[in-house]
Amino acid sequence: MKSILRLASLILPWLLCFHSRAPAADGPNIVVFLADDAGWGDFSQSGNRQVSTPNIDSIAKGGVSLDRFFVCPVCSPTRAEFLTGRYHPRGGVRGVSTGQERLNLDERTISDAFKAAGYATGAFGKWHNGSQWPYHPMARGFDEYFGHTSGHWGEYFDAPLEENGRMIRTKGYIVDVCTDRALVFIEKNKARPFLCYVPFTTPHSPWAAPAQDWQRFRDKPITQTATDPTKELADETRCALAMIENQDMNVGRVLAKLREHKLEDNTIVLYFSDNGPNSARWTGGMKGRKGTTDEGGVRSVCYLRWPSKLPAGHAVTEIAGAIDLLPTLTALAGVKRLGDKPLDGRDLTPLLMKQKIDWPERMIFSTWAGNVSVRTQTHRLDNTGQLFDMVADPGQVKPVNGARPELAAQLVAAAQSWRAEVLGGNMPAKTKGKGDGNAVDPRPIPVGFREFPITMLPARDGEPRGGVKRSSGAPNCSYFVNWTSKDDSMVWLLDVHSTGRYEATIDYTCPVPDAGATVELSFKEARLTEKVTPGWDPPLYTNQDTLPRPPVESRMKEFRTLRLGEVMLVAGQAPLTLRALEIPGKSVMDVRRVTLKLLD
Numbered sequence: 339m340k341s342i343l344r345l346a347s348l349i350l351p352w353l354l355c356f357h358s359r360a361p362a363a364d365g366p367n368i369v370v371f372l373a374d375d376a377g378w379g380d381f382s383q384s385g386n387r388q389v390s391t392p393n394i395d396s397i398a399k400g401g402v403s404l405d406r407f408f409v410c411p412v413c414s415p416t417r418a419e420f421l422t423g424r425y426h427p428r429g430g431v432r433g434v435s436t437g438q439e440r441l442n443l444d445e446r447t448i449s450d451a452f453k454a455a456g457y458a459t460g461a462f463g464k465w466h467n468g469s470q471w472p473y474h475p476m477a478r479g480f481d482e483y484f485g486h487t488s489g490h491w492g493e494y495f496d497a498p499l500e501e502n503g504r505m506i507r508t509k510g511y512i513v514d515v516c517t518d519r520a521l522v523f524i525e526k527n528k529a530r531p532f533l534c535y536v537p538f539t540t541p542h543s544p545w546a547a548p549a550q551d552w553q554r555f556r557d558k559p560i561t562q563t564a565t566d567p568t569k570e571l572a573d574e575t576r577c578a579l580a581m582i583e584n585q586d587m588n589v590g591r592v593l594a595k596l597r598e599h600k601l602e603d604n605t606i607v608l609y610f611s612d613n614g615p616n617s618a619r620w621t622g623g624m625k626g627r628k629g630t631t632d633e634g635g636v637r638s639v640c641y642l643r644w645p646s647k648l649p650a651g652h653a654v655t656e657i658a659g660a661i662d663l664l665p666t667l668t669a670l671a672g673v674k675r676l677g678d679k680p681l682d683g684r685d686l687t688p689l690l691m692k693q694k695i696d697w698p699e700r701m702i703f704s705t706w707a708g709n710v711s712v713r714t715q716t717h718r719l720d721n722t723g724q725l726f727d728m729v730a731d732p733g734q735v736k737p738v739n740g741a742r743p744e745l746a747a748q749l750v751a752a753a754q755s756w757r758a759e760v761l762g763g764n765m766p767a768k769t770k771g772k773g774d775g776n777a778v779d780p781r782p783i784p785v786g787f788r789e790f791p792i793t794m795l796p797a798r799d800g801e802p803r804g805g806v807k808r809s810s811g812a813p814n815c816s817y818f819v820n821w822t823s824k825d826d827s828m829v830w831l832l833d834v835h836s837t838g839r840y841e842a843t844i845d846y847t848c849p850v851p852d853a854g855a856t857v858e859l860s861f862k863e864a865r866l867t868e869k870v871t872p873g874w875d876p877p878l879y880t881n882q883d884t885l886p887r888p889p890v891e892s893r894m895k896e897f898r899t900l901r902l903g904e905v906m907l908v909a910g911q912a913p914l915t916l917r918a919l920e921i922p923g924k925s926v927m928d929v930r931r932v933t934l935k936l937l938d
Contacts, residue, residue: 365671366644367605368452368533369524369596371589372420373582374413374464374542377615378637379562379622380582386620388562389579393590394641397609401643402652402690408659408713409612411628411635411706413489414439414466416612416660417537421447421467421478423664423675423683425703427760430781431467434489435813437779437799440468441478446677448664449479449533455673458527461485462520463513463537469799470783471790476502480535484519488798490814491539492894494546495882503792511548512539513581517588521595528599536592540581542616545573545885547580552884555580562620565634565733569618577884578617603646606670608663610640625734631704631711631721632734642690644670654689657715659702662686701749703756710757712749717742719749778831782911786836791936795914797929800830809928810892817892821926827917828929832861837909839937842866844916845897845930849875852923859902859932861914866905870927874898897930904937 371394379386383395383403410416414434415426422429422445430442441447453459461480469487471477484501491497494512498505508515520536540547547555555576564570589609596602614635615621616628626632640658642648647670661683668675669685688695704711709721717738718726724737725746731738739746778801785793798813804826808816818828842859850873859866878893887893918926 364604365455365457365531365673366647367531367596367601368457368667368671369592369605369607370420370533370535371592371607371609372417372463372535372537373585373609373611374537374539375613375616375628376541376578376582376585376611376638377619377621377627377634378611378624378639379620380541380579380615381639383641384639385622386562386579388558388560388620389582391582391586393586393593394609396593397589397607397641397643398639400645400650401607401641401648402654404640404642404658404686405653405655406657406715407610407638407640408636408657408702408704409610409638410660411613411631411704413464413542413612415706417465417467418445419660419683420663421445421449422679423448423661423681424679425661425682425705425760427705427762428679428682433779434466435798436777437781437783438777439466439489440473440779440781443472445679446675447478448667448675449475449535450677451479451664451668451673451675452533452671453479453481454676455671456531457673458523458530458532459535460520460523460527460532461535461537462523463516463535464489464491464539464542465537469796470785470793471787472784474503474790476790482523485516485537486539488796488814490542490812490891492544492815492892493879493882494539494544503790505794511584513584513588514548517591520592524592524595524599524601528601534592538585538588540585541578544883544887544891545577546882547577547884548584551580551584552577554583564618565621565623565625566618571617573885574617575619578615578619580884604644606642606644606667608640608642608667610660610663611638613638623733629706631706631709633713633718633728633732636704636711636713648690649692652690652692654686656689656697657700657702657713658686658689659683661702666690701752703753703760705757705761710753710761712753712756714749717745717749719746719753723750725749780831782831782833784835785832785934786834786838786840786907786909786936788836788936793934793936794931795830795933796931797828800828803827803829808892811890812892815892815894817897817928817930819928821918821929822921822924824918824921826926827915829916830914830932831911832914833911834861834907834909836936837907839904840907841904841935841937842902843933843935844900844902844927845933846870846900846927847875847895847897848873848927849923849925852925852927854922855918855926856920857902857916857918857926859905859914859916861905861907862910862912864905864907866902867919868900868902870900907934
């Protein structure tokens, strides 16, 4: 009975959303572009003369720019704030991997709202807020999904990507391929309102750009440098900008598709990024980069265009943030948001429309790795308690605590109050929400939903035990290696919702001389054993990187699928453990993922 009630509590919101779906009125289409690790300074609209982004710039020129727009220091938190209109820790997002990136199931998303309003909804690219159903994008309001749910993907050329729950091998550069799918979605739904979400994977590493884009940059002088030029690596800057220009080309393809079908005037197009730049490069003199709560780590471009409604070339100077996008887009489209949780964001419509209103002063909070920073319209209190006048000193060079002691004290108190309310109070600042990517999230992984029978359990979501290690320090696109002993194992904490027969497979590699180990997959009393055969030991890819990959990121290879067989799993929570019973060679195998498929 408890299992049935737990199942009902998880899927009821999804079912209600489905059954309440009504035909959409003539609301505007919504196209959302989200860059990954692009800094405010990576666009020609921001004044970067080293790069050309005419298509992205056209959104700003034809619409509204949010001049002081703030996101989070890293990827998954910003995505959660866009989806919910709420600060990310409220929704359970406290890291970027090992399950810490998952958005709590009681949060209702912007896609839930548009789907309930009768919109066709699709997401094409990097999700990064949960992989398994019902954390999966297709359980969070999207009719279809194509891309990768992980935060970091180690293959940008001919990548294996997920298509509505199944992995397929693609052909081409990952941004081009995901944009292709977005274009198909628009073509298919051009006669009805749609929400098309295109979260790009670039310029996030690995440093990999299409050859034609890299050729324009490989020998290009760096004429605008990072705030601290001693930390800038010229080739990383060149590659990031090459990826940005590729992204701009793909934005142009989508805008052209809207024009082709005369959808441009009634489509809201939004472009922003998820954090500051992922390397030291030009940011207009701001302090900080990705991972920091300083201005350069959290300021992003944000452009909105809706030709039939929004003024062209308008710049909003009031501070705003990712938390504002849900209330703003739903208000503009006349769509009712779902859920009753209080929002942290505001509806920016009056500012976008140049309406003369009394806009209350506000504070926007940024957090990562236990650090908290507060931004007002004119000042920033950094994570160390130093106050900066962002009008007179946008580079955060000279603290003004002595000149403005009352304001400093007010913002310190506000940060402490926010920390207590949102982060949970008394946990040490440096461990609260640390998100180091290696401690596996304690929430179990749901398995066994009939509406989504395939559950992939990647290495990033599991716990290596004994001598087993991850292939790199960054778990997101890692695989398990160094499996050499019967004392070694790998564990995923599961919550099986449906008792039934499951097919189990493993994506593996194994040196040919080591083939033949006997492995056991167990859950409660259920056991499944199989031999690791044939040997399969492909070389690491050499065609993926424009620049050498750092050791913290895994070099990838072609994995083969080993079918373990079928097993009866009983509903409930327990560890799923993979271990070896016999090891005739030096090692067992490398493991990228275990996949469970509910058969009945």
